[in-house]
Amino acid sequence: MALQSPPPPSISPRQMNLLRIVSSLAWADGSLAKEEMDMMLDQFSGIFADDAPQQRQLRQELQEYLMQNIPLSESVPKLQTEEEKKLVLRLGYAVIACSSRSPEESNINDDEATAYQELVSLLGLPSETVQRIEAAGQAGGDDDLVETLTRHLEEYAQG
Numbered sequence: 001m002a003l004q005s006p007p008p009p010s011i012s013p014r015q016m017n018l019l020r021i022v023s024s025l026a027w028a029d030g031s032l033a034k035e036e037m038d039m040m041l042d043q044f045s046g047i048f049a050d051d052a053p054q055q056r057q058l059r060q061e062l063q064e065y066l067m068q069n070i071p072l073s074e075s076v077p078k079l080q081t082e083e084e085k086k087l088v089l090r091l092g093y094a095v096i097a098c099s100s101r102s103p104e105e106s107n108i109n110d111d112e113a114t115a116y117q118e119l120v121s122l123l124g125l126p127s128e129t130v131q132r133i134e135a136a137g138q139a140g141g142d143d144d145l146v147e148t149l150t151r152h153l154e155e156y157a158q159g
Helices: 013-027 034-048 052-066 072-078 082-097 110-123 127-138 142-157
Strands: none
Touching: 013 034, 013 052, 013 072, 013 082, 013 110, 034 052, 034 082, 072 110, 082 110, 082 127
16 A cells, blocks of 8 residues: 555645745754744644634644745745735744753754844845834734734635
């Protein structure tokens, strides 16, 4: 019996692209920390699934896709709107700021900072927008982040 590849996740190609960009940032230092993976799975399953059973199923589906490290230069050009770009930047910043490899290291290490700067460059957002998003992330606006992502990404649930 031949091995089958996993079925495509129950999210749209646009949603998958957002996930891939954010996971690329998390992979920038060569490892995907449990905190980074948990944050991404929580955020994306909470946004793209309607109830707890669907969220659990989607978490399992998406976990396989987080193991893929797709270059930012391949995924970022597929973003279609400025809203998507802002959302990717918000979530990407939150993910890389949520963990460090050791207690002595800052949450955003050099590799992640380099990948984040590449993302900022590829997105081409105005510097004021980038600064506003970073300031919100530094202020610990996780609740605001979740609310904003949920509100703006609901439209992609159908897309």
